[in-house]
Amino acid sequence: MSVNPPFRADVVGSYLRPERVKNARTQHATGAIDTAELKRVENTEIAALVERQAQAGLQLATDGEYPRSWWHFDFFGMLGGVDVVELDHGIQFQGVQTRPLGLKLDGEVGFPADHPMLEQFRTLKPLADAAGLVPKFTIPAPTVLDFRLENSAFEDSPYGDRDDLFEDLAAAYRAAVQAFYDAGCRYLQFDDTAWAYLCSDVELAKATSRGVRSEGLAERYASLINASLRDKPDDLVVTTHVCRGNFRSTFISSGGYEPVAEQLLGECNYDGFFLEYDSERAGGFEPLRFLPRGNQVVELGLVTTKSGTLEDPADVRRRIDEASAIVPLEQLALSPQCGFASTEEGNVLTEAEQWAKVESVVALASEVWS
Secondary structure: OOOOOOOOEOOOOEOOOOHHHHHHHHHHHHOOOOHHHHHHHHHHHHHHHHHHHHHOOOOEEOOEOOOOOEOOHHHHHOOEEEEEEEOOOOOEEOOEEOOOEEEEEEEEEEOOOOOHHHHHHHHHHHHHHHOOOEEOEEEEOHHHHHHHOOHHHHOOOOOOOHHHHHHHHHHHHHHHHHHHHHOOOOEEEEEEOHHHHOOOHHHHHHHHHOOOOOOOHHHHHHHHHHHHOOOOOOOOEEEEEEOOOOEOOEOOOOOOOOOOHHHHHHHOOOOEEEEEOOOHHHOOOHHHHHOOOOOOEEEEEEEOOOOOOOOOHHHHHHHHHHHHOOOOHHHEEEEEOOOOOOEOOOOOOOHHHHHHHHHHHHHHHHHHOO
C-alpha cells in the first residue's frame, strides 16, 4: 500500500449527506436556524465522517462536501467576477434535469483571500490530523468553468471571448492552489467533467451551441491546467477526477478516453488521475498507454457509486489485471468511480451500501498491492 497520496485505496470526495445535515440546511433556508447553527451541525457531522473514514481503513479523509450544495457552483460562485444565476433550464442528465442554475461573469475572475472553502479546509484539517489521516480537499477544475459558460455569461463582462478569460482563470487557480497550500493542504483534487464531455459528440455539439470553440479544445485545456498548476509547490499532490456526470445516480455522457487521452494523460501535470471505469460507457483501458512511465498514478474507478450493489471482487481484480497489461501495477490504484453525492441530493443508495463500497475498495486494494 502507498504511503503518500494518491493512495492505493482512495475516494473521490463526496458522501451522502446525513439526515441531520439535510434537515439543518432546510431549516437554514427557511430562517429557522442561523448560519452559526448550520455550521455547528455540519462540523459535528464532518467530525463523525472523518472517524468513519478511519474505521473504513482509508488513509485520507474528506469533509464529504457536506457544506456544499453543488460540487462546482458553490466554489465558482465564491470567486471574484463570477455569479451563480437562475436560468430557464438546468443541466440535462439521462431522464432528469438539475435545478435551473448557471454561471455569469460580472467582473475580472479572481480567487479572493477569504474564499469560504479555505475555512472549510481549515475545519477538516485538525480532524483528519487527529485521526492520523491525510486531509484531502476537492474543487472543480478551471476547465469546468469555461465549458459550462453560455454565450450570455459574457455579456457585460470584461472578456471579449473565452480565450480572453483563460489568463485570469489560470491566475485565479494559481492563487487558489497557493492559498490551500498555505492553509496546510497537501492533497488537492480538481474535479472535471469537461474532459469526458470532449469524448462525446453529443456533448460537444451542445458545447458548440453555447459558444465553446471545440477545435483544438483538448490542447487548450491542457495548457489551461498546466498554467493553473505552474507554481504548485513540490510537496503538494494535485490529482484530477474525470466524470461523465453524477446526479441522483444518473449520467450525462458516454465515450471512451481515446479522443483526449494524449492531452489529458500525456500532457497535464497532475500527480494522479481518477478515471471512471465502472461501465462500458468509459470504454477500454487502451488509452492508458499515454500515461508516462514515472510517478503519476491512475486511480481505476471500478466500483460504482450509482447503485448499492457490490461488485464481485474477482471481476474487479480481473479488470485491474487487464489495466496492468498497459500500465505498470505500481502506477495503478483503486477508487469508487465518483463521489456518492456530487450534489446535496445524493445518489440512490443507502449509507450502509455506501460504506460497504468504500470498505470493498480498501479490502481489494490491500489484496492487490500488499
